[in-house]
Amino acid sequence: MEGAVRVQILSQMGISEVPSQYIQPPENRPKSETNNITGLSCRNVPAIDLSCEKESVLAAIQDACREWGAFHVINHGVPTKLMDDLRRVCLSFFNDFPMEEKLKYACHPNSAASEGYGSRMLVSSENGTVLDWRDYFDHHTLPLSRRNPSSWPHFPPEYRALTADYSDEMKALAQRLLALMSESLGIKASCMEDVIGEFYQNITASYYPPCPRPDLTLGLQSHSDIGAITLLIQDDVGGLQVLKDGEWLLVDPLPNGILVLVADQTEIITNGKYKTCVHRAVTNANKARLSIATFHDPAKTVRISPAPDLVSQDSPPRYSSVVYGDYLSSWYSNGPEGKRNLDTLLLDTSK
Numbered sequence: 001m002e003g004a005v006r007v008q009i010l011s012q013m014g015i016s017e018v019p020s021q022y023i024q025p026p027e028n029r030p031k032s033e034t035n036n037i038t039g040l041s042c043r044n045v046p047a048i049d050l051s052c053e054k055e056s057v058l059a060a061i062q063d064a065c066r067e068w069g070a071f072h073v074i075n076h077g078v079p080t081k082l083m084d085d086l087r088r089v090c091l092s093f094f095n096d097f098p099m100e101e102k103l104k105y106a107c108h109p110n111s112a113a114s115e116g117y118g119s120r121m122l123v124s125s126e127n128g129t130v131l132d133w134r135d136y137f138d139h140h141t142l143p144l145s146r147r148n149p150s151s152w153p154h155f156p157p158e159y160r161a162l163t164a165d166y167s168d169e170m171k172a173l174a175q176r177l178l179a180l181m182s183e184s185l186g187i188k189a190s191c192m193e194d195v196i197g198e199f200y201q202n203i204t205a206s207y208y209p210p211c212p213r214p215d216l217t218l219g220l221q222s223h224s225d226i227g228a229i230t231l232l233i234q235d236d237v238g239g240l241q242v243l244k245d246g247e248w249l250l251v252d253p254l255p256n257g258i259l260v261l262v263a264d265q266t267e268i269i270t271n272g273k274y275k276t277c278v279h280r281a282v283t284n285a286n287k288a289r290l291s292i293a294t295f296h297d298p299a300k301t302v303r304i305s306p307a308p309d310l311v312s313q314d315s316p317p318r319y320s321s322v323v324y325g326d327y328l329s330s331w332y333s334n335g336p337e338g339k340r341n342l343d344t345l346l347l348d349t350s351k
């Protein structure tokens with residue numbers, strides 16, 4: 001159940017230990033050097049300049065999607081001011097609203113993925129899931145029939161209009177990126193979007209308050225995103241990590257960059273050529289962190305399967321097809337750990 005506890009309250013209480021529900025088992029705890037947000041890797045996710053010549057963009061996208069399942073884009077056309085303004089108003093919701101005002105927007109306690117202010121990725125933690133050190137605000141933004149700005153924060157006054165503008169910009173960028181990803185695989189530009197159909201888009205602002213025990217907790221547990229493509233912006237604090245070749249690597253915030261995360265349905269549609277990105281967020285003891293993720297998913301009724309143009313006798317389907325709504329239900333009942341939900345669809349192609 002989504003109780004009234006938000007981690008921001010725990011953080012503000014100035015506790016020196018965290019309640020036991022937030023303590024990760026030893027194998028999931030961040031290694032101590034990964035808490036040092038300046039000290040980690042020299043291997044950063046690739047940055048791709050979308051204003052470069054098309055052939056080089058396609059080659060870079062292909063490399064990034066095969067190797068990382070993640071890349072930054074720059075010169076992407078989304079106004080910097082809009083990104084900055086949205087970060088500012090989202091932060092203001094968490095920092096400047098009194099808690100009783102914030103709780104007026106609380107997520108529905110018993111339904112998964114309901115819109116609003118919450119703290120838990122899963123409805124219940126009966127399956128032993130450790131709680132994340134994160135509060136969030138989830139907005140349902142597309143299709144327009146789901147968009148109801150009156151359920152979003154009413155303050156600062158520009159909050160709702162900015163969120164709507166940002167939603168439209170992200171949709172356009174996601175369409176552009178799916179077209180480039182398709183072309184980078186040598187298939188027609190519309191191929192991936194044809195399988196996905198109309199976008200179901202959610203925007204989630206995640207707020208990670210300072211945590212007294214970054215060595216024992218996670219801001220957000222290891223997972224891959226469920227839908228097709230996620231576009232993420234963050235502030236300059238840092239804390240997002242991607243799993244690459246068995247190692248957790250910090251994603252250095254790139255000012256004005258947008259991080260693209262390949263999500264599960266894209267791995268299926270590309271028949272495994274492009275990999276979903278396993279990622280998580282660590283906490284830190286000193287500074288609150290904000291990220292804003294925009295998820296683009298198929299409708300629940302859409303059947304997802306490898307794109308016909310990527311399947312042949314030499315390259316048989318590697319995933320069984322799945323109705324997206326069924327995939328979602330199993331994700332919410334099994335939990336997000338790693339990419340195990342996707343792995344259940346893997347076919348044995350060795351025969």
Ligand SMILES: O=C(O)CCC(=O)C(=O)O
Binds near residue numbers: 232280
């Ligand atoms: O806070 C972050 O950087 C990651 C957020 C994320 O992975 C998610 O909301 O799915």
Ligand SMILES: [Fe+2]
Binds near residue numbers: 223224225279
């Ligand atoms: Fe994610």
